[in-house]
Amino acid sequence: MNNKGIIFTIDGLIAILLVSALILVCTNTANTQGSKLEEYQINQRIGDILITSQILEINNIYEIKNNYIELIGERNGYIKLNTKLIWVGERNNLEKNLISQKITYINISNKEIYIEVGVYI
Amino acid sequence: MTLAINKKAQILVLDILMLLIIILLILSIEEKNINNYTLNIKHEIKNEKIIQEQLVLDKLISDCNYLAKQNKTKVCYSNEIELKNINKIDRNICYLKIGLNTYLNTNKEKTNIYKRGIIYNNVFEIIEVGFCE
Numbered sequence: 001m002n003n004k005g006i007i008f009t010i011d012g013l014i015a016i017l018l019v020s021a022l023i024l025v026c027t028n029t030a031n032t033q034g035s036k037l038e039e040y041q042i043n044q045r046i047g048d049i050l051i052t053s054q055i056l057e058i059n060n061i062y063e064i065k066n067n068y069i070e071l072i073g074e075r076n077g078y079i080k081l082n083t084k085l086i087w088v089g090e091r092n093n094l095e096k097n098l099i100s101q102k103i104t105y106i107n108i109s110n111k112e113i114y115i116e117v118g119v120y121i
Numbered sequence: 122m123t124l125a126i127n128k129k130a131q132i133l134v135l136d137i138l139m140l141l142i143i144i145l146l147i148l149s150i151e152e153k154n155i156n157n158y159t160l161n162i163k164h165e166i167k168n169e170k171i172i173q174e175q176l177v178l179d180k181l182i183s184d185c186n187y188l189a190k191q192n193k194t195k196v197c198y199s200n201e202i203e204l205k206n207i208n209k210i211d212r213n214i215c216y217l218k219i220g221l222n223t224y225l226n227t228n229k230e231k232t233n234i235y236k237r238g239i240i241y242n243n244v245f246e247i248i249e250v251g252f253c254e
Contacts, residue, residue, distance in 0.1 A: 016147060037168050041235075044175065048238030051200045052245050067245050071238045 038121060039099055045071050046101045046117045053115055054105050061086055068117065077119035097121050171233060174252050177211050178235050181250065201240040202248070216251025220244075229253035 049067055058064055061081040068079060068088055076089035080102075100118035107113050183199035185191040187210055190201040204224060207217070216234065217225035219241050231251040239248045 013143075016143070016150065037171060040172070041175070044179070045236070045238060048200055052238050052240050055198065055201055055240055056243070056245060058245075067238060070245075070247055071236060 035097075035121070039097070042072065042075075042099050042119050042121060043101070046099065046119060049117050050101055050103045050115055054103060054113075057107050057113075059107070059113070064115070064117075072119060075119055075121070077117065079118075080114070080116040082114050174213075174233055175235065177213070177252075178237060178250050181210060181214070182237060182239055182248065200238070203241075213252050213254075214250055215253035216249070218249040220246040227253065 049064065049071060052058075052067065053064055058067075059081070061079055061084050064079050064081060065086060065088060068077065072088075074089050076087075076091075078085060078087050078091075098118050098120055100116060102114065102116035104112060104114045181187045181189075182202055183189050183197075185197035185206075187206055188202040188204065190198050190203045192198065202219075207224060210217075210225075215225065215227040215229045216231055217223070219239070231253055234249055234251040237248050237250070239246055241248075
């Protein structure tokens with residue numbers, strides 16, 4: 001009788017462990033989905049900054065920064081135009097994820113232009 | 122003899138009680154789990170709707186049948202827009218603002234408003250597009 005009781009208890013404990021593991025998995029999945037959507041939206045906006053900078057042939061890094069602030073807000077990040085680099089918000093490399101995109105194109109003066117925009121989320 | 126039977130009975134009752142407590146605990150955890158799962162599904166449906174709307178917005182600013190600009194050589198430019206096809210845009214879009222000017226605003230309640238960067242009249246502008254049910 002005693003042994004059966006122990007088996008019941010052990011079964012119950014195993015079940016609790018399994019259920020807890022399931023809860024953990026479900027919670028993590030929800031959080032990942034939320035951040036992926038945010039990454040997607042930020043990626044689209046970075047793409048907008050790059051493509052508009054290319055079409056308008058913007059060669060002033062501060063103009064790109066203004067566009068960044070208008071579109072992405074004060075979220076920390078950086079802009080690189082050829083060799084010049086400026087930061088938006090605090091220069092904080094400890095933040096977890098960096099989303100960045102870059103383009104290189106030849107402008108009307110036959111000069112190669114490199115633009116990179118990074119956003120920390 | 123009676124003492125031994127009493128002891129066994131006590132153990133049996135304790136076992137059953139323990140089992141009942143564990144079952145109740147598992148049921149309450151499962152209920153929480155199911156609630157979380159339902160919330161996740163609702164969240165997923167909401168996310169799916171947001172992605173769908175973002176795709177509509179993408180098409181809106183990159184397809185020349187909608188707002189994207191077509192140059193003289195019939196090349197369609199993504200992110201450079203003109204408003205000649207504004208009447209063709211998706212029926213779910215009820216709000217359209219470019220820079221400071223609002224070009225479409227119905228009285229319907231907006232569910233989501235999205236911002237994108239575009240070129241309008243050769244200037245960088247923010248386009249805000251709102252979707253309604």
